[in-house]
Amino acid sequence: MLDIVIIGGGPIGLACGLAAQKAGLSFVIIEKGTLVNSLYNYPSTMTFFSTSEKLEIGGFPFSTTHVKPNRADALEYYRRVALANSLPLNLFEEVLSVNKANDENQAYNINTSKSSYKATHIVIATGFYDIAVNLDIPGENLPKVKHYYQDPHFYTLQKVLVVGASNSSVDVALETYRKGAEVTMVVRDSEISNRVKYWVRPDILNRIEEGSIKAYFNSNLKAIREREVDIQTPTGMVTIPNDFVMAMTGYKPNFDFLRNIGVNLSNDGKYIPQYNPQTMETNLPGVYLAGVVCGGMDTHLWFIENSRIHAKMIIDHICAPLT
The missing domain is CATH 3.50.50.60 (FAD/NAD(P)-binding domain)
Structure with missing residues (x-):
């Protein structure tokens, strides 16, 4: 024993x-x-x-x-x-x-x-x-939805949607963007989290401000399909083309x-x-x-x-x- x-x-x-x-x-x-x-x-x-x-x-x-x-x-x-x-x-x-x-x-x-x-x-x-925290929305089980992220090269020339505004979300957004992905972020709060690493946060804020990375704040991902996603924004539902969803939901x-x-x-x-x-x-x-x-x-x-x-x-x- x-x-x-x-x-x-x-x-x-x-x-x-x-x-x-x-x-x-x-x-x-x-x-x-x-x-x-x-x-x-x-x-x-x-x-x-x-x-x-x-x-x-x-x-x-x-x-x-x-x-x-x-x-x-x-x-x-x-x-x-x-x-x-x-x-x-x-x-x-x-x-x-x-x-x-x-x-x-x-x-x-x-x-x-x-x-x-x-x-x-x-x-x-x-x-x-x-164990990833699920979104509990239609389409979450599609193969293109990832809760874990390894390397940005895989997403070159792809339309990538990143859910979240924490350290992992920001890293995914910045790294895939710099490997040639078209990146969109969906953030349920009004801004990027203050917990984001202090040397990284200015980078993501600048990329959003200049339009290199599109961000929907006060918004939620509502549905995922093979080639597009639906986003509920303060001004209504938005549908955009999409290849991969990076659900960095914790x-x-x-x-x-x-x-x-x-x-x-x-x-x-x-x-x-x-x-x-x-x-x-x-x-x-x-x-x-x-x-x-x-x-x-x-x-x-x-x-x-x-x-x-x-x-x-x-x-x-x-x-x-x-x-």
């Missing part, structure tokens, strides 16, 4: 593993995709808002020649940390169920797509990037997984999981949350840099009865 099963092999899951290893606990990290799967699926051109030292885990330096590291830098760093410390990682293995074991140890049974485990503690560090944690385990979620539409902010333990004894999953639908609350501390908080609480 293990001391801990860590569900999620992202930066915070790795941080929890490093803390557990330092404390001498037995554990395994289970990840349904590749190592730091969410970062791997980030756009190839993505640059972090944070500097490298704020992304460090386990006290291991993150050295890069860039002022702000990019996706490749982060993949290299987290891979080197994981391999150098021989963290027990089971990749491409999905956790299917978690059930309380009927034994005196008050342990949990964890069943996966490849095996089964028993542990006295569970850390859920599953992030929020795996992502959400796997709430069904949390519910099935038995973690309580708030009823206010934010679905914030119940946990003790001092220990990160949920309403289930021995089950902890770490990282952005703690924020429910408020995915702007937790990041790598401010949730790294969860690892120490959790391991300290697990080890407390042992001292």
Whole structure:
């Protein structure tokens, strides 16, 4: 039997593993995709808002020649940390169920797509990037609608509609425009978000002002068809030709997984999981949350840099009865 099963092999899951290893606990990290799967699926051109030292885990330096590291830098760093410390990682293995074991140890049974485990503690560090927030409009399931974005070259000479005004939306709009796409943005608010990276926001504002990128503010995408889309604007419905829809509408944690385990979620539409902010333990004894999953639908609350501390908080609480 293990001391801990860590569900999620992202930066915070790795941080929890490093803390557990330092404390001498037995554990395994289970990840349904590749190592730091969410970062791997980030756009190839993505640059972090944070500097490298704020992304460090386990006290291991993150050295890069860039002022702000990019996706490749982060993949290299987290891979080197994981391999150098021989963290027990089971990749491409999905956790299917978690059930309380009927034994005196008050342990949990964890069943996966490849095996089964028993542990006295569970850390859920599953992030929020795996499930896109849907538009819930006709045509959303067409192949031309994308909720994830990799590289701008693919959209050369295409009519691209970008939904949203956050960092990801602005990056998609600017990068595809600069690769020769005809870009239109649909923004439900009256302006580009103030959360957009400060060195990028002036760029998108200037492109919109000069007309290089068309933007419909206070508007909503209403329907998608093979060759066109309908946009509800303040002045009425507008139909424009379209080849691809980039629905940068955000992502959400796997709430069904949390519910099935038995973690309580708030009823206010934010679905914030119940946990003790001092220990990160949920309403289930021995089950902890770490990282952005703690924020429910408020995915702007937790990041790598401010949730790294969860690892120490959790391991300290697990080890407390042992001292």
